[in-house]
Amino acid sequence: MNLRHAILQRLQSLQCAGIEEISRPQARKLAIALKESEAKNAPKPVSDQAGQTVQTVSTADFRPWEKRTPGPQTAQASPAQPSKSFTPRPKTTASSSSYSSSGSASSSYMAPKRTALSLEIIVPPHEDYSALPLMEDRHEALRLLGEKVRQCVRCIELVSNRTQTVLGVGNPYAELMFLGEAPGADEDRQGIPFVGRAGQLLTKMIENGMKISREENTYICNILRCRPPGNRAPMPEEAFKCRQFLDTQIDIVKPKFICCLGASAAQYLLDTTTTISRMRQREYRYRNATVVCTYHPAYLLRNPSQKAATWQDLQFLMKLMGLKVEND
Numbered sequence: 001m002n003l004r005h006a007i008l009q010r011l012q013s014l015q016c017a018g019i020e021e022i023s024r025p026q027a028r029k030l031a032i033a034l035k036e037s038e039a040k041n042a043p044k045p046v047s048d049q050a051g052q053t054v055q056t057v058s059t060a061d062f063r064p065w066e067k068r069t070p071g072p073q074t075a076q077a078s079p080a081q082p083s084k085s086f087t088p089r090p091k092t093t094a095s096s097s098s099y100s101s102s103g104s105a106s107s108s109y110m111a112p113k114r115t116a117l118s119l120e121i122i123v124p125p126h127e128d129y130s131a132l133p134l135m136e137d138r139h140e141a142l143r144l145l146g147e148k149v150r151q152c153v154r155c156i157e158l159v160s161n162r163t164q165t166v167l168g169v170g171n172p173y174a175e176l177m178f179l180g181e182a183p184g185a186d187e188d189r190q191g192i193p194f195v196g197r198a199g200q201l202l203t204k205m206i207e208n209g210m211k212i213s214r215e216e217n218t219y220i221c222n223i224l225r226c227r228p229p230g231n232r233a234p235m236p237e238e239a240f241k242c243r244q245f246l247d248t249q250i251d252i253v254k255p256k257f258i259c260c261l262g263a264s265a266a267q268y269l270l271d272t273t274t275t276i277s278r279m280r281q282r283e284y285r286y287r288n289a290t291v292v293c294t295y296h297p298a299y300l301l302r303n304p305s306q307k308a309a310t311w312q313d314l315q316f317l318m319k320l321m322g323l324k325v326e327n328d
């Protein structure tokens, strides 16, 4: 586990333990450690379309919990959501300033209960699924993982809204994995990823464009296994909590190629804030797989003018995979 995940896990474990505030020096220490870790672990594209080595992709400003807006907006969040962001509390007098998980400003501010960060109270939320990728029968390994996912209640807001969990679909022995963002309404109803209008477009992209079978030649899954209410984008803490399932799926399927569909999938997988337009036509690595990025089919439904660019991305992928590209 890298330092960034360790820090996120520590903050979440503190919240789970009912600790809502940590001292400013401790928060600053965590922020510095995180920044150093991110600078060290920033993903670097292996090459761009022309095969040139590309030097940098910035991840320096990725702060998952800072994506939330501090102040009243955060304070009005659903009461059913137990895990809130660590956001700066407005400055108060003397030494009582602190970082609060509520993010709310209060005039009757009381000095927080100081709690030292302690390894003893950190209970890793993750279970050990390392045996699953070692199983010869990948269908069975995914079935067992699916059982665990069905029992998962890590994201309270998603759990209370989901009809069912959505693990993945396709051939677990396929070389190519498509990675989306999260289940939508249709996927939530049917328990299968990419079955709505966006899914139908993805099928056309695969079968009419790439000339391979969606069912036989691909495995499809998402960053999240539960539908976010209103089809909103995954929150960073949700992506973090679901990451173990994603990584286990990747380890079971062992794809040689992963195609990220849309900014959420690309940014969460590669841990970056780089825009999807800058990540296109480049080659990354993740867990022994070559990763490429393109637009999400749902985005293409709203912006058909980007279909040509997406086709270029698929051709880029096809060349990497050694597939025949017509008119090339």
Ligand code: SF4
Pocket: 149, 152, 153, 154, 155, 156, 158, 159, 165, 224, 225, 226, 238, 241, 242, 243, 245
């Ligand atoms: S999104 Fe993932 S981590 Fe969150 S409740 Fe669903 S299965 Fe669990």
